[in-house]
Amino acid sequence: MNRNRCLDLTVVSVDGFGQAEPEQFVLTLSSPGWKWRPGQFAMLRPASFRQDPVWARPLSIAFQDDAGLSFLVQSCGRGTGLMARLKPGETVTVWGPIGTWFASEPETPTLMLAGGVGLAPFLGYAARHPAPDRLELVHGHRLPLSAFPLGRLPEGLGRSEFFLDRGRPEDVARFIGLLESRIKDYAGGLVLACGPMPFLRTVKRLAEAAGARAQLSLESRMACGLGACLGCVTENVAGELVQVCARGPVFWSTDVTLAE
Amino acid sequence: MDLSVTIGALRLKNPVLTASGTFGYGQEFTPYGELAGLGGFVVKGLSLAPRRGNRMPRIAESACGMLNAIGLQNVGVEAFLKDKLPKLPWRETAVVANLYACSAGEFGELAGVLAAEEGLAALEVNVSCPNVSEGGAAFGADPVQIARVTEAVKSRAGDKPVWVKLSPNVTDIAAAAKAAEGAGADALTVINTLTGMSVDVRTRRPRLANVIGGLSGPAIKPVALRCVWQVSRAVKIPVIGVGGIVSAEDALEFILVGAQAVQVGTANFIRPDAAFRLAAELESACARLKVDSLDSLRGSLKV
Numbered sequence: 028m029n030r031n032r033c034l035d036l037t038v039v040s041v042d043g044f045g046q047a048e049p050e051q052f053v054l055t056l057s058s059p060g061w062k063w064r065p066g067q068f069a070m071l072r073p074a075s076f077r078q079d080p081v082w083a084r085p086l087s088i089a090f091q092d093d094a095g096l097s098f099l100v101q102s103c104g105r106g107t108g109l110m111a112r113l114k115p116g117e118t119v120t121v122w123g124p125i126g127t128w129f130a131s132e133p134e135t136p137t138l139m140l141a142g143g144v145g146l147a148p149f150l151g152y153a154a155r156h157p158a159p160d161r162l163e164l165v166h167g168h169r170l171p172l173s174a175f176p177l178g179r180l181p182e183g184l185g186r187s188e189f190f191l192d193r194g195r196p197e198d199v200a201r202f203i204g205l206l207e208s209r210i211k212d213y214a215g216g217l218v219l220a221c222g223p224m225p226f227l228r229t230v231k232r233l234a235e236a237a238g239a240r241a242q243l244s245l246e247s248r249m250a251c252g253l254g255a256c257l258g259c260v261t262e263n264v265a266g267e268l269v270q271v272c273a274r275g276p277v278f279w280s281t282d283v284t285l286a287e
Numbered sequence: 288m289d290l291s292v293t294i295g296a297l298r299l300k301n302p303v304l305t306a307s308g309t310f311g312y313g314q315e316f317t318p319y320g321e322l323a324g325l326g327g328f329v330v331k332g333l334s335l336a337p338r339r340g341n342r343m344p345r346i347a348e349s350a351c352g353m354l355n356a357i358g359l360q361n362v363g364v365e366a367f368l369k370d371k372l373p374k375l376p377w378r379e380t381a382v383v384a385n386l387y388a389c390s391a392g393e394f395g396e397l398a399g400v401l402a403a404e405e406g407l408a409a410l411e412v413n414v415s416c417p418n419v420s421e422g423g424a425a426f427g428a429d430p431v432q433i434a435r436v437t438e439a440v441k442s443r444a445g446d447k448p449v450w451v452k453l454s455p456n457v458t459d460i461a462a463a464a465k466a467a468e469g470a471g472a473d474a475l476t477v478i479n480t481l482t483g484m485s486v487d488v489r490t491r492r493p494r495l496a497n498v499i500g501g502l503s504g505p506a507i508k509p510v511a512l513r514c515v516w517q518v519s520r521a522v523k524i525p526v527i528g529v530g531g532i533v534s535a536e537d538a539l540e541f542i543l544v545g546a547q548a549v550q551v552g553t554a555n556f557i558r559p560d561a562a563f564r565l566a567a568e569l570e571s572a573c574a575r576l577k578v579d580s581l582d583s584l585r586g587s588l589k590v
Contacts, residue, residue, distance in 0.1 A: 255311030
């Protein structure tokens with residue numbers, strides 16, 4: 028057994044989609060040689076963090092190719108802001124792959140629901156799927172589509188993109204209407220969702236109302252990513268607080284309460 | 288170079304332990320290093336009954352550190368003894384239990400449950416918890432209460448060494464240290480987290496559901512060094528230094544001001560092999576800094 032799964036990888040590229048100070052970017056690291064499943068994540072901590080910020084950042088693995096292992100990252104704070112400024116050749120400490128993954132049922136019609144940067148795991152999921160014509164993607168986004176590596180999505184995939192202009196309430200209501208109408212068609216299928224918590228709560232409610240099986244990938248602040256610090260817990264239906272990192276991040280919607 | 292140290296009657300192969308609450312029950316870190324490479328590790332705080340802990344959010348980052356208010360979520364002492372301890376390599380390294388309770392009586396009861404466990408090398412007492420029977424003020428804030436809890440644990444601990452983990456949230460930590468020593472503590476762990484808070488001026492909300500929490504990480508190292516320095520001059524029992532240690536050089540700084548051994552805490556989150564690497568690098572750090580032995584370095588600060 029490999030006794031140290033904590034690796035120092037090298038930055039291959041930071042692709043900010045043509046933006047000098049990108050709000051979103053694809054970070055590609057030298058390949059760690061992992062076997063991973065879409066939905067799993069890794070903890071990334073650039074050496075440039077030094078002693079501040081202290082935590083690594085939990086990021087869903089987006090895709091892997093000859094160039095290396097790639098993550099879709101939204102620049103939304105100190106850590107991801109520093110990551111946006113990484114240069115090729117810099118070192119990033121990484122541990123993973125971590126956690127549960129999305130069910131893969133190639134014969135089952137599958138609906139992928141992405142909220143913003145929550146598109147990340149579906150890039151790898153769709154790329155690996157043997158029959159993209161049985162896959163559909165609904166993607167709600169506030170950043171322009173040019174900030175997403177949509178070229179990674181396979182041909183034949185059903186797609187609808189929905190622009191939420193700064194989260195205007197009327198846009199949100201229409202987006203929820205779209206989710207409801209799409210989820211209804213998957214009562215005998217599979218629904219997968221990744222995005223912010225209000226979005227996941229909505230998906231859980233709609234999927235359970237429609238009788239659709241749904242898996243949700245949760246996000247949380249994390250310190251360790253190992254199940255040790257107990258900083259990222261969520262409530263399961265047994266009333267227990269379980270670690271999102273070690274017991275998730277992908278849960279069946281009926282296993283967690285997502286209580287406020 | 289011989290890196291072994293003694294904490295009272297307990298011999299450790301090296302002075303590097305991990306701090307309670309940052310290392311789970313040890314097992315979580317086995318993919319990242321050999322537990323047997325550590326001098327020992329202190330497991331997550333244990334209470335008599337399982338505890339649910341606080342609401343989310345429970346952690347927040349701050350400059351060079353982090354705040355936590357986990358609320359001592361733990362499986363309870365029975366589940367620990369049944370499910371966790373048998374899987375730990377306690378014959379190869381020191382496994383230390385950390386005790387959490389809300390009254391001196393409960394502390395004693397908990398010590399009684401753990402006293403006969405062959406797999407435990409020592410009991411560490413967390414006095415930073417609210418004393419329910421005395422109005423909720425932290426035990427650790429009052430030397431009289433520290434002494435009472437230390438006596439309660441010591442009287443039921445059998446031959447297990449008792450370490451008291453002191454809170455820095457006091458005016459005079461030397462007085463707290465003397466109280467624990469006077470009540471029979473075998474060693475002192477210095478320091479627990481500093482209480483702090485973090486707020487978001489945009490949402491006007493605290494970043495922790497519990498509002499206040501414990502600050503840890505490199506940000507607190509100067510406070511921890513000061514406390515270890517003051518405590519090690521005030522007592523004769525060994526002091527285990529903890530607070531913001533990231534590198535082997537940090538660990539040696541704590542030994543320089545008087546620590547017998549050290550605990551690595553928040554650094555375990557910076558990278559999960561941090562403590563293993565630190566233990567492995569200690570010898571070369573000593574060579575680089577011309578330290579012939581830990582004994583010659585210990586307490587040798589020139590002032």
